[in-house]
Amino acid sequence: MSKEETSTLNPSSRQTVKFYQTGTFTVGNRLLDEEFRTVQATTERSNSLDSGHRACQGCGQALGARYALDAAMRATDNKIIAANATGCLEVFTTPYPETAWSIPWVHSLFGNVAAVASGIAAALKSKGDSTTRVIAQGGDGGTTDIGFGCLSGMFDRNDDVLYICYDNGGYMNTGVQRSSATPAAARTATTMPVGDNPGSSFNTGKYLPTIAMAHEIPYVATASVHDLHDLERKVEKAMTFRGARYIHINVPCPLGWGSQPAFTIKLSRMGVECGLVPLFEAENGQLTDSTKIRYRIPVEEYLKLQRRFAHVLKPHNTHQLDAIRAIAENNIKRFNLL
Amino acid sequence: MTVQHKPFAITLDVGSSHLNKTGSWRSMRPVYVDRLPPCNKTCPSGEDIQGWLSLAEEEDYEGAWRLLTRDNPFPAIMGRVCYHPCEGACNRGSLDLPVGINSVERFIGEQGLINNWQFEAAEDSGKKVMIIGAGPAGLSAAYHLRRFGHAVTIYEAAEKPGGMLRYGIPKYRLPREKLNAEIYRVENMGVEITLNHKIEDINTARKAGGFDAVLICVGAQKSNMLTFEGDADIPVLDALTVLRDTELEKPNQLIGRVVVYGGGNSAMDVARTAVRLGAQDVKVVSREDPDNMTAHKFEIIETMEEGSEVINLRTIKSVNGHEISLEIMKISEQHHSGQLRVVGTGEFETLEADVLVLAIGQNVDPVLFENSAAIELQEHTIKVDSIMQTTQDGIFAAGDAAPSQRSVTSALGHGKKSARAINAWLAGKVYQPAPQNEIASFDKMEPWYYSDAPRTVQPHLDAVRRKSGFAEVVGDLEPDHAKYEARRCMSCGNCFECDNCYGICPDNAIRKLGQGRGYEFKYDYCKGCGMCDTECPCGAINMIPEDI
Known part of the structure; x- marks a missing residue:
């Protein structure tokens, strides 16, 4: 499928007139034409991040990274260089001297991956190579906290880099500390469930997708690992633009969230279906589309599968539950999710 | 380094x-x-429903037909008359509505007739089997025995083959050209059907014909009758005779005000037939309340759509002249503690009628076995063991004549099972059914992935047009709709x-x-x-x- 056709596959029209049993909700589907199946459904996928890495059982980030980079590899005819911030993704893939990456890949410092990627893009430009594309990637800590300055600069200069943030809501490999992307009320090692407002404080933190939109860069999107067609479409669409692009992928973390490894996809799906994880796209600062909730569920269904929110569901903390419900409600209105 | x-x-x-x-x-x-999908587990004919739906999803209709007919030789018939217990078990029912398995089966059966797909018999085994009765069980057994390579002769007392399919199921549910075409296909495998031939003595016939084994599929032909108090001046008929006479186009007796007594599917068949034959006023009297009638819901609804009245919680006490006296019944409040569920109130009402038809069940006619002492009967049916063998060696029984659910589908399943048992017996072995996999229950699935897809509704003939003749009530699915309906299958467990x-x-x-x-x-x-x-x-x- 050409990029143009991909980008016209509007999420709201995914379930079109024809009926294919599981439609485009599963990874593949024997009834769909091959061109409409995902990259992950093919045996030719790059496996950019391959077996033997040391991520925990059921790691959402390992999955998100393979999804995103394999899609980018197909979109660019395998011409990708990736720069990777320090964080889980770097630690579990490249314990010296092993690597789980099968693409050109460089490790930066914790805070400067956007600058390193900008440098690679500049070098390619000076060499006259316009076909090789650059991806910068990191976790939410390296993106929203430590690397925020470099990232804002990359957006400001509109460097030709796709930045992918894998958001698991905290510094997980160092022992689950709070980041500015940790959701309100979540328990971390630094936001313990004590006091009147246990867990991470409400009305703190930052939401980078809307900050990226404020930079009016060509393309911003959010994605989640449960909806592969949507995620791949957004990555492939991002590769059709030149300039700074940003994709924010929600990746459940069994260790930090206190969830079952088998529930990673399920939680990813439930986060979206309850309204706490909005999926949308924006171009040049304008919201252009949002992925609708299929079957809306109450937020407590989502929260109760995660130990980091256990205190929220206690009877004396209903004010927290109400506040989280309000966040979901607000997302639904703000991003038009129904 | x-x-x-x-x-x-x-x-x-x-x-x-x-x-x-x-x-x-x-x-x-x-x-x-x-895992074993619930549809396959529930099918009395043991069809691999999920398997053939999967082929139908890919528009491989011949493949679907071949897989379906591996277990059931009559898809065009069963796609019409089966009460589809598979749909009741379908896991999709927990999501929206069950897959319309029956309507897809009918579509596939239709493809088989249009394209004239035929069955192949296996190489001749040299063994001969006699089957008594060319009803659904006998025809099914004949088909399966031919697939094993055995020679089959069916003796049928009636003038045409089909048994209850022909003489019990009205034309508006099963057009005769479909019935004839699918029976012909089984005959075409080399099954010999001798019509108008009643077997009086099984052992003599077995010896005379040199048959290695015998299968009795005589059905349950004897209607249960009741005698009422009073001095009745109206004909009291039984459902089977009425339906058979209608098929044979004998003079119609369903004239004027017709009362049908019974709450089962046969009662509905008689009422609907009476309407079509021009009866003025048709009433069905059922002892049970609407929720506990044995007739299927859709049958009751279609009967009422056609203008018949269903009177619940009444029993007939006496018939005097044209006047039927009904006792008003009620559901006993103590029925959980062992009392009858429905008890009389002692209050009565009357109903005027010109004909009374009893549709209160049938049983095996014991007269058939007067010359076969070794074959024991038990509770009005033939006594059989777990492999459907009667108390006499080498003689098997299947269908309504043996203990069963008394449906066409279970008769077909009996035909298959008895054919397998006979095949094993002829080889000196004992038939062992294959072990079943664990059931694929809904809780083992993740239904989120299945696209939203409302069930397809089959076209139905308008009620006014139904009353004027025996045209088929339920219509075929369009090819696109059949494919769509097949694709609603969730492939539970596989x-x-x-x-x-x-x-x-x-x-x-x-x-x-x-x-x-x-x-x-x-x-x-x-x-x-x-x-x-x-x-x-x-x-x-x-x-x-x-x-x-």
Whole structure:
């Protein structure tokens, strides 16, 4: 499928007139034409991040990274260089001297991956190579906290880099500390469930997708690992633009969230279906589309599968539950999710 | 290793993470399993419903027809008259509405007739089997026995083959050209059907014809009758005779005000037939309340749509002249403690009628076995063991004559089972049914992945047009609708190659073997997280503990 056709596959029209049993909700589907199946459904996928890495059982980030980079590899005819911030993704893939990456890949410092990627893009430009594309990637800590300055600069200069943030809501490999992307009320090692407002404080933190939109860069999107067609479409669409692009992928973390490894996809799906994880796209600062909730569920269904929110569901903390419900409600209105 | 040729501070060669066999982390191991879908489990004919739906999804209608007819030789018939218990068990019913299996079966049966697909008999085994009765059980057994290569002769007392399919099921539910075409296809396999031939003495006939084995499929032909108090001046008929006479186009007796007594499907058949034959006023009197009538809901609804009245909780006490006296019944409040569920109130009302038809069940006619003392009867049916053999060696019984659910579908299933048992018996063995897999229950599935898809409604003839003749009430599905309906199948318990496991493994620990060949786990790298099991839409993966 050409990029143009991909980008016209509007999420709201995914379930079109024809009926294919599981439609485009599963990874593949024997009834769909091959061109409409995902990259992950093919045996030719790059496996950019391959077996033997040391991520925990059921790691959402390992999955998100393979999804995103394999899609980018197909979109660019395998011409990708990736720069990777320090964080889980770097630690579990490249314990010296092993690597789980099968693409050109460089490790930066914790805070400067956007600058390193900008440098690679500049070098390619000076060499006259316009076909090789650059991806910068990191976790939410390296993106929203430590690397925020470099990232804002990359957006400001509109460097030709796709930045992918894998958001698991905290510094997980160092022992689950709070980041500015940790959701309100979540328990971390630094936001313990004590006091009147246990867990991470409400009305703190930052939401980078809307900050990226404020930079009016060509393309911003959010994605989640449960909806592969949507995620791949957004990555492939991002590769059709030149300039700074940003994709924010929600990746459940069994260790930090206190969830079952088998529930990673399920939680990813439930986060979206309850309204706490909005999926949308924006171009040049304008919201252009949002992925609708299929079957809306109450937020407590989502929260109760995660130990980091256990205190929220206690009877004396209903004010927290109400506040989280309000966040979901607000997302639904703000991003038009129904 | 030579350190001096490497760049500054680098001491080791770059290695692949493939050296790191993360499979050693695992305490639970995923395995692919095949579970038994509830439709297949429930089908009295033992069809691989999910299997043929899957082929129909791909528009391989001949493949679907061949797989379907492996178990049931009559898809065009059963696609009309089967009461589809499969749909009652269908897991999709927990999501929206069950798959319209019956309507797709009918569509596939129709394709078989249009394209004139035929059956093949196996090479001649040299064995001969006599079947008594060319009803659904006998024809089904004949078909399966021919597939084993045995010679089959059916003796049928009536003038045409089909049994209850012809003489019990009205034309508006089963057009005769469909019935004849599918019976002809079985005859065409080399099944000999001798009509107008009643077997009076089974053992003599067996010996005379040199038959190695016998299968009795005489059905339950004797209507239960009641005698009422009073001085009746109206004909009291039985349902079977009425339906048979209608088929044979004998003079119509259903004239004027017709009362049918009974709450089963036969009662509905008689009422609907009476309406079509021009009866003025048709009433069905049922002892039970609407929820506990044995007739199927849709039959009752269609009967009422056509203008018949259903009177519940009444029993007939007496008939005097044209006046039927009904006792008003009620549901006993103590029925849980062993009392009858429905009891009389002692209050009565009357009903005027010109004809009374009794539709209160049938049984095996014991007269048929007067010359066959070794064949024992038990509770109005032929006594059989677990492989359907009667108390006489080499003589088997199937269908309504043997203990059964008394439906056409179970008769077909009996035909298959008895054919297998006879096949084993002829080889000096005892038939052993294959063990069944664990049931694929809805809780083992992840229904989120299935597209929203409302059930297709089959076209129905308008009620006014139904009353004026015996035209078929329910219509065919259009090809597109049949494909759509087949695709509503969720493939419960059996992989349908959606690639979910292959796609969502964070460790790339699943190998895709190509279309039709499925997948395999790379246990060297599988960490046992269980995501593939949780996210398998159809529940075809199971997690089992590792031996540690």
